[in-house]
Amino acid sequence: MLQAIGLTSKPRSDAPPLVDDLTFEARPGHVTALLGEPGSGKTTALRLMLELEPGRGVTYFRGRPLHRIPHPGREVGVVLGDVPGNPARSVRNQLRMLCAAAGVPASRADTMLEVVGIAGLRDERLGSLSLGMERRVALASALLGDPCTLLLDEPAAGLSPRERGWLYGLLRGHASLGGAVLFTTADAKEAARSADRVVSIEAGRLVADQEAGEFARTRLRPRVAVRTPHAARLADVLGREARAAQRAVEIVEESGSRLSVYGSNCAEVGEAAFRHGVLVHQLADETGDAGGPASPVPHARAAAATGTGAAPERAEASEDSGGRSRRARSEGPVSAVRRVGGPLRPLRYELLRVFGTATPALTAALVLVVSVLTALVLARAGQTPQARLLAAWPELLPLPPAALGAGLLGALAFGEEYRYPALAADRGTVPRRLGLLTAKLGVCAALALLLGAAVVAADAAALALVFDSGPLRAPVEWLSPAASWAGLLIGCAWAGVLASGVFRSATAGLAAVLAVPVGVVPLVREALEGSSAYPVTGLASRLRGLSWVQWPPEADRLLVGALRVMTQPVATALLLSLMVLLCAYGFTGLRSRVRW
Numbered sequence: 001m002l003q004a005i006g007l008t009s010k011p012r013s014d015a016p017p018l019v020d021d022l023t024f025e026a027r028p029g030h031v032t033a034l035l036g037e038p039g040s041g042k043t044t045a046l047r048l049m050l051e052l053e054p055g056r057g058v059t060y061f062r063g064r065p066l067h068r069i070p071h072p073g074r075e076v077g078v079v080l081g082d083v084p085g086n087p088a089r090s091v092r093n094q095l096r097m098l099c100a101a102a103g104v105p106a107s108r109a110d111t112m113l114e115v116v117g118i119a120g121l122r123d124e125r126l127g128s129l130s131l132g133m134e135r136r137v138a139l140a141s142a143l144l145g146d147p148c149t150l151l152l153d154e155p156a157a158g159l160s161p162r163e164r165g166w167l168y169g170l171l172r173g174h175a176s177l178g179g180a181v182l183f184t185t186a187d188a189k190e191a192a193r194s195a196d197r198v199v200s201i202e203a204g205r206l207v208a209d210q211e212a213g214e215f216a217r218t219r220l221r222p223r224v225a226v227r228t229p230h231a232a233r234l235a236d237v238l239g240r241e242a243r244a245a246q247r248a249v250e251i252v253e254e255s256g257s258r259l260s261v262y263g264s265n266c267a268e269v270g271e272a273a274f275r276h277g278v279l280v281h282q283l284a285d286e287t288g289d290a291g292g293p294a295s296p297v298p299h300a301r302a303a304a305a306t307g308t309g310a311a312p313e314r315a316e317a318s319e320d321s322g323g324r325s326r327r328a329r330s331e332g333p334v335s336a337v338r339r340v341g342g343p344l345r346p347l348r349y350e351l352l353r354v355f356g357t358a359t360p361a362l363t364a365a366l367v368l369v370v371s372v373l374t375a376l377v378l379a380r381a382g383q384t385p386q387a388r389l390l391a392a393w394p395e396l397l398p399l400p401p402a403a404l405g406a407g408l409l410g411a412l413a414f415g416e417e418y419r420y421p422a423l424a425a426d427r428g429t430v431p432r433r434l435g436l437l438t439a440k441l442g443v444c445a446a447l448a449l450l451l452g453a454a455v456v457a458a459d460a461a462a463l464a465l466v467f468d469s470g471p472l473r474a475p476v477e478w479l480s481p482a483a484s485w486a487g488l489l490i491g492c493a494w495a496g497v498l499a500s501g502v503f504r505s506a507t508a509g510l511a512a513v514l515a516v517p518v519g520v521v522p523l524v525r526e527a528l529e530g531s532s533a534y535p536v537t538g539l540a541s542r543l544r545g546l547s548w549v550q551w552p553p554e555a556d557r558l559l560v561g562a563l564r565v566m567t568q569p570v571a572t573a574l575l576l577s578l579m580v581l582l583c584a585y586g587f588t589g590l591r592s593r594v595r596w
Contacts, residue, residue: 001025001026001027001028001060001061001062001063001180002025002026002049002059002060002061002149002180002182003025003059003060004022004023004024004025004045004048004049004057004059005023005057005058005059005060006021006022006023006056006057006058007019007021007022007023007045007048007049007055007056007057007059008020008021008022008048008055008056008057009041009044009048009053009054009055009204010053010054010055016203016204017055017204018041018044018204019041019044019045019048019055019204020041020203020204020205021057021205021206022041022045022057022201022204022205022206023206024199024206024209026149026180026181026182026197027180027197028148028175028178028179028180029175029176029178029179029180030175030180030181030196030197031168031171031172031175031181031183031194031195031196031197032180032181032182032183032195032196032197032198032199033182033183033184033185033190033191033194033195033197033198033199033212034046034182034183034184034185034199034201035184035185035186035188035191035198035199035200035201036184036186036200036201036202037186037202038186040201040202040203040204041201041203041204042153042154042184042186042201043080043153043154043184044204045184045201045204046078046080046151046153046182046184047080049066049151050066050076050078050151051065051066051067051337052337053337054337055334056333056334057333058333061075061076061148061149062075062148062149071102071103071145071344073101073102073103073144073145073147074102074103074104074145074146074147075145075147075148075149076147076148076149076150076151077141077142077143077144077145077147077149077150077151078142078150078151078152079135079138079139079141079142079150079151079152079153079155080151080153081153082134082138083126083129083134083137083138083141085126085420085421085422086126086356086357086416086420086422087125087126087127087128087420088125088126088127088357088358088359089125089126089356089357090122090123090124090125090126090356091113091118091121091122091123091124091125091126091129091137092109092110092113092122092123093352093356094126094137094141094356094422095108095109095112095113095137095140095141095144096109096352097349097352097353097356097422098141098144098422099144100343100344100345100346100348100349100352101342101343101344101345101349101422102144102145102343102344103145103343103344103345104144104145104146106348108144108146109140109144110122112140112141112143112144113140115140115143115170116136116137116139116140116143116170117136117166118133118136118137118140121133131158131159132159132160132163135155135159135163135167139155139167139170143174147179148178148179148180149179149180149181149182150171150174150179150180150181150182150183151182151183152171152181152182152183152184153183153184154183154184154185154186155167155171155183156168156185156190164190168193168194171183171194172194175196183195188219188220189220191212191215192212192215192216192220195212196211196212197209197210197211197212198210198211198212198215198219200215200219221262222262222285222286223260223261223262223285223286224260224261224264224265224266224269224283224284224285224286225258225259225260225282225283225284225285225286226258226259226260226261226269226273226280226282226283227257227258227259227280227281227282227283228257228259228273228278228279228280228281228282229257229279229281230278230279231253231256231257231258231259232253233276233278234259234272234273234276234278234280235251235253235259237272237273237276237278238251238261238264238269238272239251241272242263242264247263247264248263249261249262249263249264250262250263257281260286265285266283266284266285269283270283342433342435342436343436346433346435346436346438346439347439347442347443349436349439350413350436350439350440350443351443353416353422354409354413354443354447359409359412360409360447363405363408363409364405364451364454366405367401367402367404367405367451367455368454368455368458370392370401371391371392371400371401371402371455371458371459372392372458372459372462374392374393374394374400374401375389375390375392375459375462375463376462376463376466378392378394379463379466379467386472386473387481387484387485389459389463389472390456390459390460391455391456391459391485392455392459398514398517398518399488399492399513399514399517400455400488401455402451402452402455402489403488403489403492403513404492404510404513404514405451406444406447406448406451406452406489406490406492406493406496407492407493407495407496407509407510407513407514408496408506408510408513409444409447409448409451409493409496410444410448410492410493410494410495410496410497410500410509410513411496411497411499411500411506411507411508411509411510411512411513412496412500412506412509413440413443413444413496413497413500413501414440414497414500414501414504414506414509415500415504415505415506415507415508415509416506418500418504418505418506419506437497437501437585440497441494441497444493444494444496444497445490445493445494447493448489448490448492448493449486449489449490451489452485452486452489456485460472487574488574491516491574491575491577491578492513492516492574494578495509495512495513495516495574495577495578495581496509496510496512496513497509498512498578498581498582498584498585499511499512499513499581501585501588502581502584502585502588512577512581515577516573516574516577517573520573520576520577523573
């Protein structure tokens with residue numbers, strides 16, 4: 001049972017709210033249509049129910065508001081707009097990623113592809129799908145968590161009649177299993193054909209809440225559809241007989257061979273055609289437009305002795321068993337925008353997100369090619385230290401190619417989420433949980449280390465192949481350079497992750513990575529230059545004296561190496577930048593209370 005009570009959107013300064021004190025319900029086992037003209041507030045009403053829009057009122061899903069449901073994706077399936085995902089991602093990878101977000105087994109992706117009838121398109125890219133196939137992927141995404149309630153915004157818009165029939169058949173099947181289905185539409189005939197109950201709204205207010213049969217009888221105009229090669233002659237015949245019988249009949253010539261007759265039935269039209277010898281090819285009862293009589297087209301003919309009749313009267317809002325109106329007062333509870341977290345299985349989600357496209361492989365290939373070429377040029381020129389030679393890091397460049405690649409992969413971690421929202425529509429587009437942040441930092445750090453190791457190995461192999469062993473020598477001290485290299489790569493990757501999360505853009509994340517050596521390092525170098533009044537020599541031996549457990553003398557060398565790395569300008573700048581970005585991320589993303 002879905003119960004929307006007193007939904008009221010945030011007031012606008014120059015206009016009334018889009019949704020004003022809207023109350024209705026969608027019962028389990030039924031398909032409910034939310035009917036209204038474009039701009040009537042249908043989409044805003046859905047967003048208010050999902051707590052994605054600020055306003056007043058409350059919506060209960062089986063007796064609980066959405067922020068009190070532990071796993072919303074398993075209670076409510078949502079289709080709002082297009083498929084939220086990277087166009088380069090395959091259909092199957094997209095659904096498997098959403099399975100991790102909803103906390104359901106990955107096998108549900110293949111099951112839902114079978115249910116919506118696109119199992120053969122599992123390896124197709126999202127960007128190559130037609131509108132009908134894209135809508136099926138959206139439905140599969142909504143059904144992943146086996147939700148009880150489905151909310152769909154204009155699900156049949158732009159679809160062919162065949163696709164519409166399939167869509168509403170699927171919704172009817174979900175309702176037959178005890179689920180509640182609510183969809184919005186602007187087509188009154190579609191609502192009458194496809195729904196069990198029709199909730200009509202206008203300017204954000206409830207107009208009628210009726211069973212579909214009652215809606216069709218009181219709000220739609222029945223008509224007789226006639227196809228005949230003598231349309232003009234039949235229209236004249238029907239008009240004369242209507243005037244003679246003092247009946248209100250409207251005849252609209254919709255094309256050269258088609259008539260729509262309002263206020264009559266098939267028997268009367270057929271008998272009139274037979275009496276006057278008019279050939280008829282088709283005669284059928286249909287449901288016409290909602291509201292008052294349609295404006296005639298230029299060739300319309302209308303005949304009525306007493307006028308075309310009054311417009312159908314509107315049904316009043318439904319009442320409960322006690323006869324009291326179910327409308328809630330606008331002074332109901334305030335509904336703030338729900339700030340929810342990320343996926344229930346963050347590590348699996350992040351791995352599927354990273355490797356769901358070719359971006360990591362292409363980035364790694366580009367970095368390796370540029371690094372090898374740069375290392376060969378540096379070796380040819382000479383006078384380059386071996387550590388910089390293996391890292392392919394010229395003095396003129398602020399960062400080596402591997403660090404830029406690691407920063408790019410980190411920037412895409414959150415930047416891709418903002419550009420192509422990956423999570424389900426009922427969760428919003430911005431995942432903000434420490435579990436997901438930890439997963440992104442861990443995965444990006446691992447990718448950065450793998451990229452750095454591959455670059456060093458490729459550069460060493462290329463130098464040995466081209467110059468034999470000339471430029472390379474066995475290192476006397478390798479631990480400190482290796483730690484510096486790893487710290488630089490991880491720091492760039494993490495800076496990209498945090499900056500893209502703060503500024504909501506992959507470009508801003510990569511710019512933050514470049515800003516560290518260009519803007520922060522000179523300031524740090526200037527602060528560290530000059531002699532210190534209080535040197536820190538002998539720190540390792542003093543720390544050994546404070547410790548209860550005596551570590552081996554070799555540990556002193558490790559500690560001194562780590563301190564030497566941390567006191568380098570680049571390392572200090574990276575550390576400061578990461579601290580600032582982490583504080584900014586916490587302030588912008590985690591300061592709001594997460595509600596469930």
